[in-house]
Amino acid sequence: MGSKGSFNRNYLRMKKHNFYAGPSILPEFTKKMTAEAALNFAETGLSVMEVSHRSKEFVAVMEEAQNLVRELLHVPEGYSVLFLQGGASLQFLMVPYNLMNKKSAYLNTGSWSSKAIKEAKFFGDVVEVASSKDANFNYLPKDYTVPEDADYFHITTNNTIYGTEILKEPDVNVPLAGDMSSDIFSRPIDVAKYDVIYAGAQKNLGPSGATLVIVKDEALQRVDRPIPTMLNYKTHIDKGSMFNTPATLPVFACLQTLQWLKEKGGVEGMEKINIEKAGLLYDELDRNKLFVPTVPNPEDRSRMNVTFVMAPDYTELEKDFLDFATQKGMVGIKGHRSVGGFRASLYNAMPYESVKALVEVMQDFEKNK
Ligand SMILES: *Cc1c(COP(=O)(O)O)cnc(C)c1O
Numbered sequence: 001m002g003s004k005g006s007f008n009r010n011y012l013r014m015k016k017h018n019f020y021a022g023p024s025i026l027p028e029f030t031k032k033m034t035a036e037a038a039l040n041f042a043e044t045g046l047s048v049m050e051v052s053h054r055s056k057e058f059v060a061v062m063e064e065a066q067n068l069v070r071e072l073l074h075v076p077e078g079y080s081v082l083f084l085q086g087g088a089s090l091q092f093l094m095v096p097y098n099l100m101n102k103k104s105a106y107l108n109t110g111s112w113s114s115k116a117i118k119e120a121k122f123f124g125d126v127v128e129v130a131s132s133k134d135a136n137f138n139y140l141p142k143d144y145t146v147p148e149d150a151d152y153f154h155i156t157t158n159n160t161i162y163g164t165e166i167l168k169e170p171d172v173n174v175p176l177a178g179d180m181s182s183d184i185f186s187r188p189i190d191v192a193k194y195d196v197i198y199a200g201a202q203k204n205l206g207p208s209g210a211t212l213v214i215v216k217d218e219a220l221q222r223v224d225r226p227i228p229t230m231l232n233y234k235t236h237i238d239k240g241s242m243f244n245t246p247a248t249l250p251v252f253a254c255l256q257t258l259q260w261l262k263e264k265g266g267v268e269g270m271e272k273i274n275i276e277k278a279g280l281l282y283d284e285l286d287r288n289k290l291f292v293p294t295v296p297n298p299e300d301r302s303r304m305n306v307t308f309v310m311a312p313d314y315t316e317l318e319k320d321f322l323d324f325a326t327q328k329g330m331v332g333i334k335g336h337r338s339v340g341g342f343r344a345s346l347y348n349a350m351p352y353e354s355v356k357a358l359v360e361v362m363q364d365f366e367k368n369k
Contacts (some may be wrong), residue, residue, distance in 0.1 A: 017354035019344045020332030021160055021305060022182065023202040025348045030206065030256040037252055053245050061252050062241060067257040072266050075113070075191050075214060080237040083251050085244075088181040089115065091198040091211065095154070095177050096120040098215075098233050099195055101222045105129050105150040105174065109166075110137040110159040111338065112179060114255050120154070123225075129153070137162040140300045145158065146172045151222055152195050158183035161336045163293075163307030163343065164300045168186040169193045175219065183304050184212065185261055186348055187271040197218035203302075204347050209247040217351035261348065270348050273317055277346045277355045278303035284359045290314045290321070290366050294339055309341030314369075328361045 016024040034048075041048035042057040047297060051058055064089040068083040075081065084090070090117055096104060106117045108131035115259035120126045127150060130141035137159060146153045150177050158165040160182040162290045167187070169176060192199065196215045215233050229235050235243050265272060284299040284300060285293045285308050294307040310318050318341065325333055335341040 005058070015329045016331050017329055017357050018112050018331050018350070019346075019354075019358070021203070021336070021343060021345045022200075023208050024204075024332075024345055024347050026253070027257060027260045027350045028204065029260045030246060030253055030349075033256040034249070034253045035241060041252075044214070048248050051248075053242055053248055058248055058252075059242075061248075061255055062246065065251055065255040065258060066241070066263065068255065069212065069214065072185065072258065073189060073191055073214070078218060079113065079191065079214055079216050080233070081242045082215070082233070082236045083246055083254070084211045084213055085247055087177055087208070087211055088112070088198055089199040091213065092116040092119040093122075094213075094231055094233065095152075095196055096123040097223075097225075097227055097231050099219055099222060100151050103127065103147065103150050104152055104177075105146045106154045107131075107141065107144070107170075108133060109140060109155075109156050109164060110162045110329055112155075112160065112181070113156045116154060116156070116179060132164075137164065138295050139297055140166060146174055148173050150174050150280065152177040152219075154179070157189075158186075158302055158304050159308075160305050160345075161338060161343075163295050163302045163305045163339075165302035165304065167303075175216070182345075182347075183302070185258075185267055185270065186274050186304055188193070188267050201250060201254055203345075204349075205257050207250045209250035210254055212222065212254070247277070257349075268308060273352065274303045274348070275345065277350065277352055278306060278358060280352070280355050281306050281344060281346070284362055288362055288366050290317065291342075291362065294341065304345060304347060305339065306344045306346060307335060307339055308343075309339075312365065317369070321362075324365050325358070325361050328357070328364075330358055333358070 037048040069081045100123045104174055105127045108128050127147055129146055130144035132139050132141050154177040155171050156179040169190055176193050178194055178197045179198055181199045182203040185204050198213045201210040285291050291308050292311050295301045333342045333344050335343045
């Protein structure tokens with residue numbers, strides 16, 4: 001790489017703190033290894049973008065990525081790990097297509113849940129057991145009953161837009177289905193409670209283009225409707241995620257992140273750091289008179305996406321703060337249009353130092369007011 005390239009990379013590392021919600025920050029390790037493999041993959045002298053997915057080098061990447069997912073999340077026997085395409089949005093459809101016989105239950109905690117519910121309705125009776133829509137999804141509903149005859153209970157574990165997170169699997173009598181797009185690998189999970197877990201890669205794992213699916217093989221025997229080949233989990237399980245050409249470069253990048261995660265102490269190690277990072281920012285939000293978090297109950301607050309607005313007396317300062325923070329190198333903190341204000345996404349790859357830098361910017365801004 002020429003000197004201009006290196007200069008630019010150093011410059012970015014020094015000056016920018018990446019709080020984008022997705023696609024979002026990745027470990028330096030992932031970016032560096034993927035950049036190298038873009039030119040010379042596994043000493044083949046070819047780019048990872050130009051070798052066959054059936055080459056022994058790429059098959060090894062796919063297998064190692066699947067094995068590391070199993071290892072890091074302690075996936076029990078009887079589950080398949082897939083790297084598909086179409087994002088979490090296609091899983092909204094594939095989950096009910098493959099797992100819902102006549103009835104399913106969904107918890108509505110935001111836009112992504114609502115979109116998942118919409119697709120499930122193509123396949124039968126969808127019970128929305130509770131919704132927090134009445135308060136613009138700023139809390140997690142707790143009192144609800146899941147019908148015992150539902151094939152599964154679908155939850156969005158982390159609500160990327162509204163800043164809430166279900167940190168503990170709900171205690172229900174039916175298997176769970178989890179959209180974990182924005183908090184997978186951020187903490188330990190009990191995979192055995194799920195029939196299916198899915199996540200678009202672009203929040204906590206890699207670039208967009210790959211979608212991780214973990215599915216319980218037994219759960220696939222429930223429906224007898226015909227399922228088109230590409231939408232059938234069985235197709236992808238039987239072919240080791242290689243029925244169609246997988247997203248080779250994104251899967252390679254996911255593997256690098258998984259290796260980085262392992263080195264950092266896995267999801268157990270990540271959880272410790274994530275608690276510290278989120279704690280630092282929420283403490284500042286509770287202290288600083290200019291800002292309020294949008295999720296009032298501390299138990300419901302997401303560790304991955306911290307959403308906040310200006311306090312009622314200071315709403316006119318919103319644009320000033322955004323400009324001030326941007327000048328100080330904070331990137332991507334503008335809130336989603338359906339919540340407004342600000343959102344700081346603190347995914348696994350976000351260093352503690354960046355969260356500290358944001359907190360300092362908030363303190364500096366307060367001092368000048
Ligand atoms: C980003 C996101 C999605 C959408 O993912 P795509 O890969 O763009 O389809 C779905 N659910 C959650 C929780 C998300 O954060």
